[in-house]
Amino acid sequence: MPLLSRLFVRIALIYLLLGFTLGALLLSHKGVFIDAWLWRLRPAHIELLMVGWTLQLAMGVAFWILPRWWQPPIRGNVVGAWLAFFLLNLGVWLVIAGSWLIAAPLIFAGRILEATAVVAFAHHAWQRVVGREG
Numbered sequence: 001m002p003l004l005s006r007l008f009v010r011i012a013l014i015y016l017l018l019g020f021t022l023g024a025l026l027l028s029h030k031g032v033f034i035d036a037w038l039w040r041l042r043p044a045h046i047e048l049l050m051v052g053w054t055l056q057l058a059m060g061v062a063f064w065i066l067p068r069w070w071q072p073p074i075r076g077n078v079v080g081a082w083l084a085f086f087l088l089n090l091g092v093w094l095v096i097a098g099s100w101l102i103a104a105p106l107i108f109a110g111r112i113l114e115a116t117a118v119v120a121f122a123h124h125a126w127q128r129v130v131g132r133e134g
């Protein structure tokens with residue numbers, strides 16, 4: 001497994017753990033009141049699991065497994081994939097910070113970074129979506 005896939009998948013797993021922990025806290029809070037501010041963790045729960053876990057896992061596995069070339073660079077131009085990794089993670093934390101601080105510009109900036117990450121990853125993956133004949 002290439003370094004970038006290992007980074008994508010390991011960070012996705014950390015987000016899974018964090019997201020489930022927040023989900024468990026939110027669920028407990030529904031049964032036994034803990035504190036009203038706990039509801040401010042709800043957007044972080046959603047962001048960590050929907051983007052941080054699901055999307056990041058998909059990108060990590062896709063980078064590893066999409067068709068490669070026989071000769072280096074076997075995964076073609078990887079700049080878009082690396083860019084996606086940094087932009088996606090920065091975007092996740094900006095959205096979480098924005099929802100925690102109730103700061104719409106931060107959430108907006110985070111979403112722009114996430115959307116750019118998707119475009120950058122698609123730009124990388126597109127060249128690798130080929131049949132056996134290349």
Ligand code: HEM
Nearest residue numbers: 019020022023024025026027028030042045046049050053
């Ligand atoms: C990959 C797994 C998960 C994903 C993608 C996910 C996603 C979401 C989403 C999208 C919402 C908002 C739902 C809405 O507004 O109708 C939500 C809310 C919530 N989730 Fe999760 N979730 C996951 C796992 C969990 C787990 C494991 C728990 C508990 C242990 C949990 C507990 C909650 C709670 C308590 C809420 C708030 C419900 C409410 O607003 O009343 N989630 N989750």
